[in-house]
Amino acid sequence: MKITDLQIPEAVKELITKSGIIELYPPQEEAIKTGVLDGKNLVLASPTASGKTLIAELCALKHILERNHKVIYLTPLRALASEKFDEFKKYTAITKTDGRRIRVGISTGDFDSADPWLERNDVIITTNEKADSLLRHRAKWVDDVSLVIADEIHLLNDAERGPTLEVTLARLMQTSPDLQILALSATINNVDEIAAWLKAEQVTTEWRPVPLREGVLQHDEIQYKDGDARRIEKKTKDPATNLVLSTINSGGQVLVFASTRKSAVALAKKFAGEIEGVLSKPARRSLEHDAEQVLASDEKTRISETLAELVKRGTAFHHAGLGSRHRRIVEESFRQGKIKVLTATPTLAFGVNLPAKTVVIQDYRRYEAGYGYYPISVLEYKQMAGRAGRPKYDKCGEAVLIAKTADEADYLLESYIFARPERIWSRLAVERIMRSHVLATIAADFAHTETGIYEFFGKTFYAQQYDVDAIKGLISKILNYLSYEEMIEVLGDNIVATRLGKRVSELYIDPVSSVVIRDSLRNNISHVTDLSLLHMISHTPDMGPILRPYTQELGELTAFMEEHKQEFLVDVPDEFQDSVSYEQFLGEVKTARTLQAWIEEASEEQVIDKFGVQPGDLYRMIENAKWLLHATHELTPLFGNRQVLPQTSELTERMEKGVKKELLPLIKLEGIGRTRGRIIYNAGYKTIEDVKHAPVEALTNLPLIGQKLAKRIKEQVGGFVKKDSWEKLDREDWKQKALTEY
Numbered sequence: 001m002k003i004t005d006l007q008i009p010e011a012v013k014e015l016i017t018k019s020g021i022i023e024l025y026p027p028q029e030e031a032i033k034t035g036v037l038d039g040k041n042l043v044l045a046s047p048t049a050s051g052k053t054l055i056a057e058l059c060a061l062k063h064i065l066e067r068n069h070k071v072i073y074l075t076p077l078r079a080l081a082s083e084k085f086d087e088f089k090k091y092t093a094i095t096k097t098d099g100r101r102i103r104v105g106i107s108t109g110d111f112d113s114a115d116p117w118l119e120r121n122d123v124i125i126t127t128n129e130k131a132d133s134l135l136r137h138r139a140k141w142v143d144d145v146s147l148v149i150a151d152e153i154h155l156l157n158d159a160e161r162g163p164t165l166e167v168t169l170a171r172l173m174q175t176s177p178d179l180q181i182l183a184l185s186a187t188i189n190n191v192d193e194i195a196a197w198l199k200a201e202q203v204t205t206e207w208r209p210v211p212l213r214e215g216v217l218q219h220d221e222i223q224y225k226d227g228d229a230r231r232i233e234k235k236t237k238d239p240a241t242n243l244v245l246s247t248i249n250s251g252g253q254v255l256v257f258a259s260t261r262k263s264a265v266a267l268a269k270k271f272a273g274e275i276e277g278v279l280s281k282p283a284r285r286s287l288e289h290d291a292e293q294v295l296a297s298d299e300k301t302r303i304s305e306t307l308a309e310l311v312k313r314g315t316a317f318h319h320a321g322l323g324s325r326h327r328r329i330v331e332e333s334f335r336q337g338k339i340k341v342l343t344a345t346p347t348l349a350f351g352v353n354l355p356a357k358t359v360v361i362q363d364y365r366r367y368e369a370g371y372g373y374y375p376i377s378v379l380e381y382k383q384m385a386g387r388a389g390r391p392k393y394d395k396c397g398e399a400v401l402i403a404k405t406a407d408e409a410d411y412l413l414e415s416y417i418f419a420r421p422e423r424i425w426s427r428l429a430v431e432r433i434m435r436s437h438v439l440a441t442i443a444a445d446f447a448h449t450e451t452g453i454y455e456f457f458g459k460t461f462y463a464q465q466y467d468v469d470a471i472k473g474l475i476s477k478i479l480n481y482l483s484y485e486e487m488i489e490v491l492g493d494n495i496v497a498t499r500l501g502k503r504v505s506e507l508y509i510d511p512v513s514s515v516v517i518r519d520s521l522r523n524n525i526s527h528v529t530d531l532s533l534l535h536m537i538s539h540t541p542d543m544g545p546i547l548r549p550y551t552q553e554l555g556e557l558t559a560f561m562e563e564h565k566q567e568f569l570v571d572v573p574d575e576f577q578d579s580v581s582y583e584q585f586l587g588e589v590k591t592a593r594t595l596q597a598w599i600e601e602a603s604e605e606q607v608i609d610k611f612g613v614q615p616g617d618l619y620r621m622i623e624n625a626k627w628l629l630h631a632t633h634e635l636t637p638l639f640g641n642r643q644v645l646p647q648t649s650e651l652t653e654r655m656e657k658g659v660k661k662e663l664l665p666l667i668k669l670e671g672i673g674r675t676r677g678r679i680i681y682n683a684g685y686k687t688i689e690d691v692k693h694a695p696v697e698a699l700t701n702l703p704l705i706g707q708k709l710a711k712r713i714k715e716q717v718g719g720f721v722k723k724d725s726w727e728k729l730d731r732e733d734w735k736q737k738a739l740t741e742y
């Protein structure tokens with residue numbers, strides 16, 4: 001079937017064929033035959049790289065152009081959301097019947113907002129969490145949505161992301177019964193259950209456009225699924241390095257999956273040493289440029305220096321410890337064929353299109369504290385393997401597991417390469433997770449009676465697989481808790497959310513976090529310091545994994561705790577009677593101190609060195625801290641406590657920018673962050689008024705400011721500037737622009 005044969009608007013056909021897609025792939029054809037373009041629900045379960053997104057795009061355009069409705073595209077990860085955003089952007093060239101161009105929006109952050117500005121978009125790409133929070137805020141534009149696309153729906157199986165996805169879909173089905181749902185999935189064993197849940201047709205295929213050869217490398221030979229074998233030239237002692245070299249020598253690129261961040265970095269270093277000699281001179285020059293970009297974006301830290309050093313040598317690593325800008329540079333450079341080997345943790349396993357001719361799965365075991373080592377699932381293996389051989393980039397792909405012995409090779413062939421992916425199971429029935437969803441169900445008016453709540457949870461994937469009766473006990477326990485903590489009120493059969501309950505649900509925090517905030521501030525109001533609040537938010541379950549103290553830090557940390565004992569709003573557990581809670585407490589204090597160092601203007605490098613965190617973790621902690629401080633600010637008045645409000649609002653701002661209080665006025669200026677703000681302040685310009693009266697030349701001469709920024713500052717603050725100075729700035733600005741455009 002050709003694109004031109006489809007029942008879709010001409011402009012869409014034109015755009016797609018222009019992008020090089022002429023003929024539908026067989027799974028796409030099957031999908032079309034189910035009537036998905038006419039509004040039928042569908043679960044499309046098809047191997048990696050089989051073009052599932054195109055079906056989503058076609059459906060989306062039908063809804064937008066023919067019905068003038070909106071589309072939500074749900075992804076499990078921010079990185080995938082931005083890739084899909086880039087893909088959908090090409091359709092903004094198309095004009096709708098109302099004369100306006102199609103608009104595409106992305107929203108993945110700030111959970112306490114209905115994002116009314118999203119209203120103007122036709123396609124809204126979001127993460128599952130953001131969609132859940134938008135529904136809690138009852139965002140008005142959701143009523144105009146007539147199609148929901150759930151990408152990577154097999155992640156229902158993921159303990160963290162799965163429950164949010166199923167609750168979000170259940171809510172959407174409840175609020176808009178006419179909604180069309182298109183779920184995209186990897187091939188899994190129980191597609192029928194998902195299809196039954198979503199009242200959808202199903203298409204399951206094993207077809208892949210680009211052949212993917214799966215094999216196991218042992219010593220110098222790869223044994224493939226089809227019985228074939230291939231010898232790899234033995235240039236070094238390490239089999240994986242030899243495979244990397246062989247792919248690069250044949251003009252390909254390699255993606256290596258490691259099980260931990262540490263091993264991703266170590267592997268990148270190992271490969272860099274070996275492939276350096278293979279790079280041509282022009283390739284090196286262009287890599288040097290990318291390395292400079294790594295150093296120029298974000299603050300310089302040891303991790304960015306290591307990364308830049310590796311990029312110069314045609315290698316890089318990619319994991320959640322890297323800042324998002326660095327991740328993007330690395331992805332882009334790999335896409336452009338400059339970086340030859342990319343090592344990654346499973347963060348890159350889902351959905352992304354990368355030019356990896358060979359994927360190496362270095363380690364099929366994963367370590368989890370408390371559990372020890374366990375083998376990854378077949379589903380995860382297939383997702384990682386599926387990053388190889390993507391149609392845009394390669395004619396064939398190869399995915400290779402590494403074995404040390406013949407026995408291990410047999411085990412890997414059997415357990416992964418010949419194995420079928422597992423069934424997926426709902427992960428909803430966990431108290432910590434259900435707590436927040438039960439409250440939201442009441443607070444956002446999805447149900448008002450106990451029966452109504454069961455009915456709602458009866459629409460989840462959990463109920464499809466088990467029976468809602470199985471979680472009735474859990475739900476009723478949660479209702480008791482919420483009622484005891486005054487987040488809901490039970491009046492006869494009727495259950496309503498209190499103001500507190502509503503706000504907690506909208507703020508997208510665990511009800512337990514709000515109880516921590518309430519109890520902390522209720523009892524100890526007299527001596528609230530920055531440390532008090534930073535520790536309090538670190539004590540909530542929403543702070544996420546707290547930092548674990550290293551043995552050598554324990555002495556200093558304990559001394560610090562003693563010294564600041566008065567400031568903690570939560571009782572310090574007894575070291576001997578409850579050593580687990582005590583250790584947890586130490587971790588919270590360490591987390592609080594890390595955040596404090598950030599707002600006291602320690603450089604990223606200093607924070608990273610002193611507390612042993614990585615930039616990506618630091619950014620995550622800062623994000624969470626900002627969100628929890630905002631939540632504290634919003635909730636305390638409901639607890640009858642307004643005293644801390646000035647402090648919480650100031651801390652939220654300081655957390656966002658990483659500055660001391662005195663810098664707050666200056667960093668409101670556009671283009672001024674913590675580093676430049678400090679330079680201006682230390683030069684004696686401490687307020688906006690000072691900056692207004694500063695001679696332009698004085699600003700221009702400050703380090704890191706320069707002509708262009710000085711001009712922008714002056715434009716913002718106003719004040720008197722001599723005509724000659726201004727003209728000179730204008731000339732320089734113009735010259736700069738001309739140069740960059742050239």
Ligand SMILES: Nc1ncnc2c1ncn2[C@@H]1O[C@H](COP(=O)(O)OP(=O)(O)OP(=O)(O)O)[C@@H](O)[C@H]1O
Nearest residue numbers: 021023024025048049050051052053054351391392
């Ligand atoms: N009919 C087609 N002809 C040529 N190329 C196509 C066609 N359909 C899709 N593609 C291309 O195939 C590539 C892979 O598509 P896509 O990302 O949708 O795969 P997927 O099925 O979602 O895989 P994954 O499970 O890994 O997410 C994209 O680069 C896309 O542009």
Ligand SMILES: [Mg+2]
Nearest residue numbers: 052053151351
């Ligand atoms: Mg996909």
